[in-house]
Amino acid sequence: MPLNIIIILGIIGLYMLACLYLGILSYSRAKSTVEDYLMGSREFKFFSLFCAVYATNISAVALIGGPGLAYHVGWVSWAYFASAWAWLSPMLFYTIGHKSWVLGKRFGVMTISDLFFERWNSNFLRYLSSALLLFYVIPYVMIGFIGGGRTFFGLTSGYIPYWLGALITMVIVTLYVAYGGMRGTVWTHILETLVFVIGATIIFFFVAGIFGGFASVTQEIVAKYPELLNRSKMSTKLFFSYGVIVSLAVPMFPQVYLRLLIGREPKDLKKTILLYPFAGLMIWFFMAYLGMWGHLIIPTLKGAASDNILPMLLAKTAPAWMAGILGATIFAANMSTVDAQLLTVGTMFTRDFFFPMRKGKPIEKFDVALSRVLVVAFSIIAFIASLIQPAGIIKIIEWSFGGFACMVIPMLAALYWKRCNKWGALASIIVSQFISITLPIGLLPKSIAFGMLPGIPSLIGGLVALVLVTCLTPPPEKEVNQRFFGALDKGQAG
Amino acid sequence: MIIRVDWWWWGKDFKPWLGGWLTWPEVYQLLIFVAGYLLVWVVVRKVWESDSESQ
Numbered sequence: 001m002p003l004n005i006i007i008i009l010g011i012i013g014l015y016m017l018a019c020l021y022l023g024i025l026s027y028s029r030a031k032s033t034v035e036d037y038l039m040g041s042r043e044f045k046f047f048s049l050f051c052a053v054y055a056t057n058i059s060a061v062a063l064i065g066g067p068g069l070a071y072h073v074g075w076v077s078w079a080y081f082a083s084a085w086a087w088l089s090p091m092l093f094y095t096i097g098h099k100s101w102v103l104g105k106r107f108g109v110m111t112i113s114d115l116f117f118e119r120w121n122s123n124f125l126r127y128l129s130s131a132l133l134l135f136y137v138i139p140y141v142m143i144g145f146i147g148g149g150r151t152f153f154g155l156t157s158g159y160i161p162y163w164l165g166a167l168i169t170m171v172i173v174t175l176y177v178a179y180g181g182m183r184g185t186v187w188t189h190i191l192e193t194l195v196f197v198i199g200a201t202i203i204f205f206f207v208a209g210i211f212g213g214f215a216s217v218t219q220e221i222v223a224k225y226p227e228l229l230n231r232s233k234m235s236t237k238l239f240f241s242y243g244v245i246v247s248l249a250v251p252m253f254p255q256v257y258l259r260l261l262i263g264r265e266p267k268d269l270k271k272t273i274l275l276y277p278f279a280g281l282m283i284w285f286f287m288a289y290l291g292m293w294g295h296l297i298i299p300t301l302k303g304a305a306s307d308n309i310l311p312m313l314l315a316k317t318a319p320a321w322m323a324g325i326l327g328a329t330i331f332a333a334n335m336s337t338v339d340a341q342l343l344t345v346g347t348m349f350t351r352d353f354f355f356p357m358r359k360g361k362p363i364e365k366f367d368v369a370l371s372r373v374l375v376v377a378f379s380i381i382a383f384i385a386s387l388i389q390p391a392g393i394i395k396i397i398e399w400s401f402g403g404f405a406c407m408v409i410p411m412l413a414a415l416y417w418k419r420c421n422k423w424g425a426l427a428s429i430i431v432s433q434f435i436s437i438t439l440p441i442g443l444l445p446k447s448i449a450f451g452m453l454p455g456i457p458s459l460i461g462g463l464v465a466l467v468l469v470t471c472l473t474p475p476p477e478k479e480v481n482q483r484f485f486g487a488l489d490k491g492q493a494g
Numbered sequence: 495m496i497i498r499v500d501w502w503w504w505g506k507d508f509k510p511w512l513g514g515w516l517t518w519p520e521v522y523q524l525l526i527f528v529a530g531y532l533l534v535w536v537v538v539r540k541v542w543e544s545d546s547e548s549q
Contacts, residue, residue, distance in 0.1 A: 218514065218516075274538055
């Protein structure tokens with residue numbers, strides 16, 4: 001094995017061992033309760049909470065898909081991904097996250113479906129919403145392992161085969177999630193945030209330096225690829241609809257929503273919301289320019305091949321240690337999302353399905369053990385799927401953003417519209433998810449989207465269904481409403 | 495809400511302006527972000543505080 005590959009593997013290995021160490025270390029602080037294992041006893045202060053939310057949200061898409069898109073469309077890639085999301089999602093962290101946090105403290109709410117149950121007292125609504133969210137989120141765990149396998153393969157020029165790379169990623173993530181639970185993932189998220197923020201910054205300035213500075217590289221782009229500066233490669237309808245869909249989807253990612261509930265006090269969430277937009281913008285901004293500049297050195301990539309622009313650019317221009325930093329940065333972004341998703345899938349199964357169906361008293365030690373077993377089981381299933389890579393699962397990923405975004409309508413109605421009843425929420429979920437899934441596969445005419453992403457008509461359909469059905473059916477039970485909104489009023493005052 | 499007024503120059507060429515690096519549409523896009531951030535700041539610092547006090 002060549003020396004440069006050994007250096008790259010050494011840096012990535014150090015990073016992974018550090019994650020494992022933190023996960024196992026966090027185990028020593030664990031209490032044998034479900035609340036502690038799944039939610040870390042909701043005791044995280046500002047910086048831990050910020051890292052948990054941020055690292056969960058920033059996935060390998062930012063470090064692979066971001067530069068890959070910018071390679072073809074130019075700087076507008078950062079605006080496409082981040083200009084609306086970086087501030088609209090934090091706004092929803094307040095409008096949805098803060099009230100949910102209050103309900104979490106009062107009723108022990110952990111998941112989106114939990115909140116729907118508390119609001120409308122409907123187990124059917126709980127099962128349906130949870131099943132839909134799981135349908136979208138489980139394939140993402142598989143994508144995380146695929147990302148791990150491909151990154152190992154790419155950075156080591158095939159010395160680590162794809163299957164082994166995916167296996168290493170799976171084993172490390174599963175160990176620290178199963179051991180450490182929420183506390184383990186949050187501790188690793190702190191490390192992961194530092195790795196990918198510092199790593200991305202180093203790479204950004206290093207590559208700018210190679211070209212002789214920002215002005216110099218931009219002059220080259222103006223001369224050779226002016227289309228990368230004028231946004232002509234990006235349709236305005238796609239730009240607008242993507243901004244809306246992503247911004248609404250992020251707080252409804254079950255793994256992000258769950259982390260909005262783990263802060264110790266409201267001030268921790270406030271500070272997180274204030275820092276989040278800058279951190280979000282920074283990562284997409286750096287990645288977009290790196291991808292665009294990469295076009296100057298490697299100009300012939302077609303389609304999805306541009307996803308490899310960053311490793312290829314560094315392989316051509318940088319020493320091995322820099323490629324090692326890139327590898328650790330990509331793994332930090334990837335693993336921070338996969339671990340959060342894995343724990344969230346376990347949480348949703350235990351909380352949304354097992355607990356409501358169980359008869360008899362809860363046994364904390366058994367429940368914690370069950371949560372751990374579920375984490376390991378889902379991880380193994382996702383790993384096997386990552387080896388097979390079924391086409392159907394990849395399709396679900398394409399639907400998922402619209403599917404998540406549509407859940408924001410019943411969520412906002414649950415928190416702000418007292419008249420809204422379970423029938424309205426149910427209609428909204430069914431109509432919006434139906435449009436979101438059937439439009440891309442051609443069961444509904446694509447013309448109803450007016451050139452925008454399917455999520456936009458799905459959102460409109462969901463909103464209309466919610467209002468119409470709510471108005472045509474009786475109001476919700478008074479006692480349930482009083483209990484729910486009374487807890488909110490009390491909690492916010494406190 | 496923040497109103498976008500840059501649709502008409504979408505796809506048109508602009509020379510780098512700020513520091514010889516960023517074109518006007520890029521700067522405008524950053525200004526949209528700043529405006530969005532101010533909205534977040536006002537909500538967190540003003541609306542949220544008064545929300546809690548009024549309960």
